[in-house]
Amino acid sequence: MIGAFLSSFASTLSADKILELELPKPKFSGTPVPIKGILHLEKTTIGERVLPTVPDDVELVSDGKEVTSSDDWPIIGELEFLTDGDKDADEGYYVELGPDLQWMQIDLEASKEIFVIALWHYHSQARAYHDVVVQVSDDAEFGSGVKTIFNSDHDNSAGLGKGKDKAYIETHEGKVIEAKGTKGQYVRFYSNGNSTDTMNHYIEAQVFGR
Template sequence: MKKISLLMSFVVMLSLTAANTKLVKLVIEYPEKLVKGTEVPKGIQNLEKSRGKDVAPALLEIPEGCENLAEEKEVTASDEDPSVGDLDYIVDADADGNEYIQIEEGLQWVQINLEESKTLYAAHIWHYHAQPRVYNDIVVQISDDPDFIKGVKTVFNNDHDNSSGLGKGTDKNYIEEFYGKSIKIDGVKGQYIRFYSNGNSADKSNHYTEIQVFGK
Protein backbone atom coordinates (compact mmCIF):
# COMPACT_ATOMS: atom_id res chain seq x y z
CA MET A 1 0.00 0.00 0.00
CA LYS A 2 2.76 2.38 1.04
CA LYS A 3 4.66 1.53 -2.13
CA ILE A 4 1.63 2.41 -4.29
CA SER A 5 1.08 5.80 -2.63
CA LEU A 6 4.78 6.59 -2.96
CA LEU A 7 4.58 5.75 -6.63
CA MET A 8 1.45 7.89 -6.99
CA SER A 9 3.09 10.95 -5.44
CA PHE A 10 6.09 10.44 -7.75
CA VAL A 11 3.78 10.41 -10.78
CA VAL A 12 1.99 13.59 -9.53
CA MET A 13 5.36 15.28 -9.01
CA LEU A 14 6.45 14.39 -12.53
CA SER A 15 3.29 15.78 -14.14
CA LEU A 16 3.55 18.96 -12.03
CA THR A 17 7.08 19.49 -13.29
CA ALA A 18 5.92 19.11 -16.89
CA ALA A 19 2.94 21.44 -16.37
CA ASN A 20 5.09 24.08 -14.64
CA THR A 21 7.49 24.46 -17.53
CA LYS A 22 6.34 27.68 -19.12
CA LEU A 23 6.89 27.82 -22.87
CA VAL A 24 7.90 31.02 -24.61
CA LYS A 25 8.42 31.93 -28.25
CA LEU A 26 11.98 31.65 -29.53
CA VAL A 27 12.54 35.16 -30.82
CA ILE A 28 15.42 35.34 -33.29
CA GLU A 29 17.24 38.50 -34.26
CA TYR A 30 17.16 38.44 -38.05
CA PRO A 31 19.94 40.07 -40.07
CA GLU A 32 19.45 42.43 -42.98
CA LYS A 33 17.87 40.78 -46.01
CA LEU A 34 20.44 40.55 -48.82
CA VAL A 35 18.48 38.77 -51.53
CA LYS A 36 16.67 41.18 -53.82
CA GLY A 37 15.31 38.84 -56.50
CA THR A 38 12.96 35.87 -56.21
CA GLU A 39 14.96 33.26 -58.20
CA VAL A 40 14.83 29.88 -56.52
CA PRO A 41 16.83 26.73 -57.25
CA LYS A 42 15.05 24.30 -59.59
CA GLY A 43 14.59 20.55 -59.36
CA ILE A 44 15.05 20.14 -55.58
CA GLN A 45 13.40 17.01 -54.19
CA ASN A 46 11.52 17.02 -50.86
CA LEU A 47 11.52 20.80 -50.67
CA GLU A 48 9.76 22.52 -47.80
CA LYS A 49 6.53 24.22 -48.87
CA SER A 50 6.97 27.92 -49.65
CA ARG A 51 5.38 30.27 -47.12
CA GLY A 52 4.82 32.88 -49.82
CA LYS A 53 6.47 36.22 -50.32
CA ASP A 54 7.79 37.90 -47.15
CA VAL A 55 5.92 35.64 -44.73
CA ALA A 56 8.04 35.10 -41.62
CA PRO A 57 8.37 31.54 -40.30
CA ALA A 58 6.35 30.52 -37.26
CA LEU A 59 8.38 30.86 -34.05
CA LEU A 60 9.24 27.74 -32.09
CA GLU A 61 8.14 27.42 -28.48
CA ILE A 62 10.85 26.53 -26.00
CA PRO A 63 10.99 26.46 -22.17
CA GLU A 64 11.38 29.85 -20.53
CA GLY A 65 14.94 30.77 -19.47
CA CYS A 66 16.86 29.30 -22.42
CA GLU A 67 19.75 31.28 -23.84
CA ASN A 68 22.09 31.08 -26.81
CA LEU A 69 24.70 28.70 -25.37
CA ALA A 70 26.81 28.73 -28.54
CA GLU A 71 27.84 32.37 -28.32
CA GLU A 72 31.65 32.79 -28.22
CA LYS A 73 32.17 29.04 -27.70
CA GLU A 74 34.91 27.00 -29.36
CA VAL A 75 34.19 25.93 -32.95
CA THR A 76 35.99 23.06 -34.66
CA ALA A 77 35.43 21.69 -38.16
CA SER A 78 36.29 18.83 -40.50
CA ASP A 79 38.16 21.56 -42.41
CA GLU A 80 39.96 23.66 -39.78
CA ASP A 81 41.29 26.15 -42.32
CA PRO A 82 38.36 27.88 -44.09
CA SER A 83 39.16 29.36 -47.53
CA VAL A 84 36.87 32.26 -46.60
CA GLY A 85 36.32 33.70 -43.13
CA ASP A 86 37.11 32.50 -39.64
CA LEU A 87 35.38 29.72 -37.67
CA ASP A 88 34.61 32.23 -34.89
CA TYR A 89 32.17 34.04 -37.22
CA ILE A 90 29.76 31.15 -36.63
CA VAL A 91 29.27 31.96 -32.94
CA ASP A 92 29.54 35.75 -32.80
CA ALA A 93 25.74 36.11 -32.34
CA ASP A 94 25.53 38.07 -35.59
CA ALA A 95 23.93 36.61 -38.71
CA ASP A 96 25.15 39.37 -41.04
CA GLY A 97 25.17 37.64 -44.42
CA ASN A 98 28.39 39.35 -45.52
CA GLU A 99 30.37 37.49 -42.85
CA TYR A 100 30.47 33.77 -43.51
CA ILE A 101 32.96 30.94 -43.74
CA GLN A 102 33.62 28.64 -46.66
CA ILE A 103 35.01 25.18 -46.03
CA GLU A 104 35.94 22.31 -48.34
CA GLU A 105 33.71 20.56 -50.84
CA GLY A 106 31.86 17.33 -50.06
CA LEU A 107 30.47 16.17 -46.74
CA GLN A 108 31.88 18.46 -44.03
CA TRP A 109 30.94 19.45 -40.51
CA VAL A 110 31.33 22.22 -37.97
CA GLN A 111 31.01 21.55 -34.26
CA ILE A 112 30.42 23.72 -31.22
CA ASN A 113 31.75 22.83 -27.77
CA LEU A 114 29.21 24.06 -25.18
CA GLU A 115 31.83 23.44 -22.45
CA GLU A 116 29.48 21.29 -20.35
CA SER A 117 26.56 18.99 -20.97
CA LYS A 118 23.44 21.13 -21.49
CA THR A 119 19.79 20.36 -22.18
CA LEU A 120 18.99 21.70 -25.64
CA TYR A 121 15.64 22.82 -27.04
CA ALA A 122 16.44 24.53 -30.34
CA ALA A 123 19.15 25.40 -32.82
CA HIS A 124 18.98 28.19 -35.36
CA ILE A 125 21.21 28.19 -38.40
CA TRP A 126 22.12 30.36 -41.39
CA HIS A 127 24.44 28.74 -43.94
CA TYR A 128 24.56 31.54 -46.53
CA HIS A 129 21.66 33.85 -47.18
CA ALA A 130 22.93 36.25 -49.87
CA GLN A 131 21.40 33.96 -52.54
CA PRO A 132 18.47 31.51 -52.35
CA ARG A 133 20.17 28.11 -52.21
CA VAL A 134 19.52 24.70 -50.81
CA TYR A 135 22.29 23.00 -48.82
CA ASN A 136 22.50 19.23 -49.23
CA ASP A 137 22.42 16.55 -46.55
CA ILE A 138 21.97 18.74 -43.50
CA VAL A 139 22.38 16.57 -40.43
CA VAL A 140 22.49 17.92 -36.87
CA GLN A 141 23.74 15.71 -34.04
CA ILE A 142 24.31 16.10 -30.29
CA SER A 143 26.71 14.10 -28.12
CA ASP A 144 28.90 14.21 -25.04
CA ASP A 145 31.60 12.58 -27.17
CA PRO A 146 33.66 15.15 -29.14
CA ASP A 147 34.36 12.47 -31.78
CA PHE A 148 30.67 11.63 -32.22
CA ILE A 149 31.25 7.90 -31.91
CA LYS A 150 29.33 7.20 -28.68
CA GLY A 151 25.90 8.41 -27.52
CA VAL A 152 25.01 10.33 -30.69
CA LYS A 153 21.49 11.73 -31.05
CA THR A 154 20.35 13.05 -34.42
CA VAL A 155 17.93 15.98 -34.13
CA PHE A 156 17.66 16.96 -37.81
CA ASN A 157 18.39 15.02 -40.99
CA ASN A 158 17.29 15.85 -44.54
CA ASP A 159 19.61 13.36 -46.25
CA HIS A 160 16.80 11.35 -47.88
CA ASP A 161 19.03 8.79 -49.61
CA ASN A 162 21.68 8.35 -46.89
CA SER A 163 24.44 9.56 -49.21
CA SER A 164 26.16 10.92 -46.07
CA GLY A 165 26.22 7.46 -44.48
CA LEU A 166 24.76 8.98 -41.29
CA GLY A 167 21.35 7.40 -41.80
CA LYS A 168 18.31 8.26 -43.85
CA GLY A 169 16.48 11.43 -42.80
CA THR A 170 12.88 12.55 -43.22
CA ASP A 171 13.29 16.31 -42.67
CA LYS A 172 12.67 18.56 -45.66
CA ASN A 173 15.13 20.47 -47.81
CA TYR A 174 14.76 24.22 -47.46
CA ILE A 175 15.85 27.39 -49.22
CA GLU A 176 18.33 29.59 -47.35
CA GLU A 177 17.00 33.02 -46.43
CA PHE A 178 17.75 35.81 -43.97
CA TYR A 179 15.25 34.29 -41.50
CA GLY A 180 17.56 31.31 -41.10
CA LYS A 181 16.21 27.93 -40.03
CA SER A 182 14.92 26.90 -36.61
CA ILE A 183 15.45 23.30 -35.61
CA LYS A 184 13.37 21.95 -32.75
CA ILE A 185 15.19 19.83 -30.17
CA ASP A 186 13.23 17.89 -27.56
CA GLY A 187 15.40 18.47 -24.52
CA VAL A 188 18.39 16.45 -25.72
CA LYS A 189 21.44 16.61 -23.43
CA GLY A 190 24.99 17.00 -24.69
CA GLN A 191 28.17 19.04 -24.63
CA TYR A 192 28.80 19.06 -28.37
CA ILE A 193 26.55 19.86 -31.31
CA ARG A 194 27.65 19.05 -34.86
CA PHE A 195 26.23 20.32 -38.17
CA TYR A 196 26.87 18.46 -41.44
CA SER A 197 26.29 19.61 -44.99
CA ASN A 198 27.41 18.42 -48.42
CA GLY A 199 27.60 21.34 -50.84
CA ASN A 200 24.60 23.25 -52.09
CA SER A 201 22.47 23.94 -55.15
CA ALA A 202 24.88 26.67 -56.39
CA ASP A 203 28.28 25.02 -55.79
CA LYS A 204 29.97 22.13 -53.99
CA SER A 205 31.31 24.18 -51.08
CA ASN A 206 29.93 24.43 -47.56
CA HIS A 207 29.19 27.72 -45.85
CA TYR A 208 28.17 28.89 -42.39
CA THR A 209 27.17 32.38 -41.35
CA GLU A 210 25.81 31.80 -37.87
CA ILE A 211 24.66 29.05 -35.53
CA GLN A 212 22.76 29.66 -32.31
CA VAL A 213 21.91 26.89 -29.85
CA PHE A 214 19.25 27.38 -27.20
CA GLY A 215 19.06 25.47 -23.97
CA LYS A 216 19.96 25.55 -20.28
Protein backbone atom coordinates in the same frame (compact mmCIF):
# COMPACT_ATOMS: atom_id res chain seq x y z
CA MET B 1 -9.78 20.83 -6.19
CA ILE B 2 -10.65 22.82 -9.32
CA GLY B 3 -8.88 25.87 -7.90
CA ALA B 4 -5.70 23.87 -7.31
CA PHE B 5 -5.85 22.51 -10.87
CA LEU B 6 -6.30 25.98 -12.36
CA SER B 7 -3.44 27.32 -10.25
CA SER B 8 -1.17 24.50 -11.43
CA PHE B 9 -2.25 25.04 -15.05
CA ALA B 10 -1.55 28.78 -14.83
CA SER B 11 1.86 28.06 -13.30
CA THR B 12 2.68 25.73 -16.19
CA LEU B 13 1.74 28.38 -18.73
CA SER B 14 3.81 31.05 -17.00
CA ALA B 15 6.84 28.74 -17.04
CA ASP B 16 6.99 28.84 -20.84
CA LYS B 17 7.82 31.58 -23.31
CA ILE B 18 7.95 32.04 -27.06
CA LEU B 19 11.53 31.90 -28.29
CA GLU B 20 12.96 35.30 -29.15
CA LEU B 21 15.10 35.23 -32.28
CA GLU B 22 16.78 38.29 -33.73
CA LEU B 23 16.90 38.17 -37.52
CA PRO B 24 19.35 39.83 -39.91
CA LYS B 25 18.18 42.05 -42.75
CA PRO B 26 17.05 40.27 -45.94
CA LYS B 27 19.76 40.27 -48.60
CA PHE B 28 19.24 38.54 -51.92
CA SER B 29 21.76 39.69 -54.54
CA GLY B 30 22.92 38.64 -57.99
CA THR B 31 21.10 36.59 -60.60
CA PRO B 32 19.03 33.77 -59.06
CA VAL B 33 20.29 30.28 -59.90
CA PRO B 34 17.49 27.77 -60.55
CA ILE B 35 17.28 25.04 -57.92
CA LYS B 36 17.01 21.74 -59.75
CA GLY B 37 17.09 18.07 -58.86
CA ILE B 38 15.94 18.39 -55.24
CA LEU B 39 12.65 16.52 -55.06
CA HIS B 40 12.12 16.83 -51.31
CA LEU B 41 12.29 20.64 -51.16
CA GLU B 42 10.27 22.46 -48.54
CA LYS B 43 7.99 25.27 -49.67
CA THR B 44 9.53 28.63 -48.80
CA THR B 45 7.41 30.96 -46.68
CA ILE B 46 8.80 34.22 -45.32
CA GLY B 47 7.13 36.06 -42.47
CA GLU B 48 4.73 33.21 -41.67
CA ARG B 49 6.81 31.17 -39.27
CA VAL B 50 5.63 30.72 -35.69
CA LEU B 51 8.55 30.39 -33.30
CA PRO B 52 8.39 27.51 -30.80
CA THR B 53 7.59 27.77 -27.11
CA VAL B 54 10.42 26.91 -24.72
CA PRO B 55 10.82 26.75 -20.92
CA ASP B 56 11.28 30.16 -19.33
CA ASP B 57 14.88 29.51 -18.25
CA VAL B 58 16.08 28.56 -21.74
CA GLU B 59 18.73 30.93 -23.07
CA LEU B 60 21.35 31.23 -25.79
CA VAL B 61 24.15 28.86 -24.72
CA SER B 62 26.36 28.88 -27.82
CA ASP B 63 27.45 32.53 -27.98
CA GLY B 64 31.22 32.76 -28.33
CA LYS B 65 31.76 29.05 -27.79
CA GLU B 66 34.65 27.18 -29.42
CA VAL B 67 34.13 25.89 -32.95
CA THR B 68 35.96 23.06 -34.71
CA SER B 69 35.52 21.67 -38.21
CA SER B 70 36.35 18.88 -40.63
CA ASP B 71 38.13 21.59 -42.64
CA ASP B 72 40.86 23.15 -40.48
CA TRP B 73 41.73 25.73 -43.14
CA PRO B 74 38.58 27.44 -44.42
CA ILE B 75 38.75 28.97 -47.88
CA ILE B 76 37.03 32.12 -46.62
CA GLY B 77 36.49 33.38 -43.09
CA GLU B 78 37.23 31.95 -39.66
CA LEU B 79 35.62 29.07 -37.77
CA GLU B 80 34.64 31.33 -34.88
CA PHE B 81 32.25 33.20 -37.19
CA LEU B 82 29.74 30.42 -36.44
CA THR B 83 29.16 31.63 -32.87
CA ASP B 84 30.04 35.33 -33.03
CA GLY B 85 26.44 36.54 -33.15
CA ASP B 86 26.68 38.16 -36.60
CA LYS B 87 24.06 36.85 -39.04
CA ASP B 88 24.54 39.22 -41.96
CA ALA B 89 25.20 37.71 -45.38
CA ASP B 90 27.85 40.22 -46.47
CA GLU B 91 31.49 39.39 -47.11
CA GLY B 92 33.35 38.98 -43.84
CA TYR B 93 30.47 37.35 -41.98
CA TYR B 94 30.54 33.78 -43.30
CA VAL B 95 32.98 30.90 -43.44
CA GLU B 96 33.44 28.81 -46.58
CA LEU B 97 34.58 25.20 -46.21
CA GLY B 98 35.84 22.94 -48.97
CA PRO B 99 33.68 20.82 -51.27
CA ASP B 100 31.77 17.61 -50.55
CA LEU B 101 30.73 16.52 -47.06
CA GLN B 102 32.00 18.84 -44.31
CA TRP B 103 30.99 19.62 -40.74
CA MET B 104 31.27 22.34 -38.12
CA GLN B 105 30.97 21.65 -34.40
CA ILE B 106 30.20 23.77 -31.33
CA ASP B 107 31.47 22.87 -27.85
CA LEU B 108 28.93 24.11 -25.29
CA GLU B 109 31.51 23.41 -22.53
CA ALA B 110 29.01 21.31 -20.55
CA SER B 111 26.12 19.00 -21.31
CA LYS B 112 22.96 21.03 -21.89
CA GLU B 113 19.29 20.40 -22.47
CA ILE B 114 18.88 21.74 -25.99
CA PHE B 115 15.47 22.96 -27.07
CA VAL B 116 16.01 24.96 -30.27
CA ILE B 117 18.79 25.43 -32.81
CA ALA B 118 18.73 28.22 -35.40
CA LEU B 119 21.04 27.87 -38.40
CA TRP B 120 22.08 30.22 -41.21
CA HIS B 121 24.23 28.84 -44.04
CA TYR B 122 24.26 31.66 -46.60
CA HIS B 123 21.24 33.83 -47.31
CA SER B 124 22.37 36.39 -49.89
CA GLN B 125 21.18 33.97 -52.58
CA ALA B 126 18.26 31.57 -52.73
CA ARG B 127 19.98 28.20 -52.54
CA ALA B 128 19.49 24.85 -50.83
CA TYR B 129 22.26 22.90 -49.08
CA HIS B 130 22.52 19.16 -49.59
CA ASP B 131 22.51 16.56 -46.81
CA VAL B 132 21.97 18.97 -43.93
CA VAL B 133 22.31 16.92 -40.75
CA VAL B 134 22.38 18.23 -37.18
CA GLN B 135 23.54 15.93 -34.40
CA VAL B 136 24.12 16.24 -30.65
CA SER B 137 26.44 14.19 -28.43
CA ASP B 138 28.45 14.25 -25.21
CA ASP B 139 31.31 12.67 -27.17
CA ALA B 140 33.48 15.20 -29.03
CA GLU B 141 34.35 12.56 -31.64
CA PHE B 142 30.69 11.62 -32.17
CA GLY B 143 31.57 7.97 -31.78
CA SER B 144 28.86 7.22 -29.21
CA GLY B 145 25.64 8.62 -27.82
CA VAL B 146 24.86 10.47 -31.04
CA LYS B 147 21.36 11.91 -31.39
CA THR B 148 20.19 13.23 -34.75
CA ILE B 149 17.71 16.09 -34.50
CA PHE B 150 17.57 17.05 -38.19
CA ASN B 151 18.40 15.11 -41.35
CA SER B 152 17.49 16.15 -44.91
CA ASP B 153 19.69 13.47 -46.51
CA HIS B 154 16.95 11.43 -48.20
CA ASP B 155 19.27 8.89 -49.87
CA ASN B 156 22.01 8.44 -47.22
CA SER B 157 24.63 9.99 -49.50
CA ALA B 158 26.36 11.43 -46.42
CA GLY B 159 26.51 8.01 -44.77
CA LEU B 160 24.72 9.16 -41.62
CA GLY B 161 21.43 7.41 -42.31
CA LYS B 162 18.40 8.36 -44.37
CA GLY B 163 16.57 11.43 -43.15
CA LYS B 164 12.90 12.36 -43.29
CA ASP B 165 13.30 16.14 -43.05
CA LYS B 166 12.92 18.24 -46.17
CA ALA B 167 15.65 20.28 -47.81
CA TYR B 168 14.98 24.02 -47.64
CA ILE B 169 15.92 27.25 -49.37
CA GLU B 170 18.11 29.63 -47.38
CA THR B 171 16.55 32.94 -46.30
CA HIS B 172 17.42 35.58 -43.72
CA GLU B 173 15.02 33.85 -41.32
CA GLY B 174 17.37 30.87 -41.00
CA LYS B 175 16.29 27.33 -40.20
CA VAL B 176 14.73 26.79 -36.78
CA ILE B 177 15.07 23.22 -35.52
CA GLU B 178 13.31 21.98 -32.40
CA ALA B 179 15.48 19.68 -30.29
CA LYS B 180 12.90 19.07 -27.52
CA GLY B 181 15.34 18.94 -24.63
CA THR B 182 17.93 16.68 -26.26
CA LYS B 183 21.00 16.56 -24.02
CA GLY B 184 24.58 17.01 -25.17
CA GLN B 185 27.72 19.10 -24.97
CA TYR B 186 28.60 19.10 -28.65
CA VAL B 187 26.46 20.12 -31.62
CA ARG B 188 27.63 19.14 -35.10
CA PHE B 189 26.34 20.52 -38.41
CA TYR B 190 26.90 18.62 -41.68
CA SER B 191 26.38 19.77 -45.26
CA ASN B 192 27.44 18.44 -48.65
CA GLY B 193 27.62 21.36 -51.06
CA ASN B 194 24.61 23.26 -52.32
CA SER B 195 22.39 23.87 -55.32
CA THR B 196 24.73 26.57 -56.66
CA ASP B 197 28.19 25.03 -56.15
CA THR B 198 30.03 22.28 -54.26
CA MET B 199 31.17 24.45 -51.36
CA ASN B 200 29.80 24.61 -47.82
CA HIS B 201 29.01 27.89 -46.09
CA TYR B 202 28.06 28.86 -42.55
CA ILE B 203 27.12 32.28 -41.19
CA GLU B 204 25.78 31.54 -37.72
CA ALA B 205 24.37 28.81 -35.50
CA GLN B 206 22.56 29.58 -32.27
CA VAL B 207 21.82 26.91 -29.68
CA PHE B 208 19.15 27.61 -27.08
CA GLY B 209 19.15 25.46 -23.98
CA ARG B 210 19.67 25.28 -20.23
